[in-house]
Amino acid sequence: MMNNLPIAIYGAGGNGQKIYHALSEHGIKIEFFVDLYTQETEYQGCPIYKPDNIANKNVTMLVSVSCTSEAIKQDLIGIGVQECLNMNEIINSYPYVLESFISKDYRAKLISSTQNDKEQLAWLKERLSDDESKKCLDDIIAFRSSPSSESYVEND
DSSP, rough: GGGOOOEEOOOHHHHHHHHHHHHTTTOOOOEEEEEEEEOEEHHHTHHHHHHGGSOOOSSSSOOOSSHHHHHHHHHHHTTTTTTOOOOOHHHHSSSSHHHHTTOHHHHHHHHHHHTTTTTHHHHHHHHHSSSHHOOOOHHHHHHSSOOEEEEEEOOO
């Protein structure tokens, strides 16, 4: 755990539930969820609060909403949540969480797509004009070829 603070998860949907199960399987207790949209009040016995009713702000909040996790993280820090991790930071801190997002079938699909689309990917890379874009494409291909926390490409 980060700073020995209790762990909470922002987002009780699919991503939050996957993180919950991955951490639980590794012996990490989740104190509660925070979710803006759900009408549920608990998930598998774990309470779910609205952002305005966070029970304890002295937690490490894992923001499971991938596309906007950094913005949500900043909002939570702004209302006094002790520590927050965006989705990239969650995967860096708890690498095994990524495995819960990649099923065996999806892993096989990623790997085969890079093999099946080699010519199209080479064509695309030739048309990229800057090194940063080429490196980004190479990193994505590396992840898809061997999906793991080591090859994970942080989203921005």
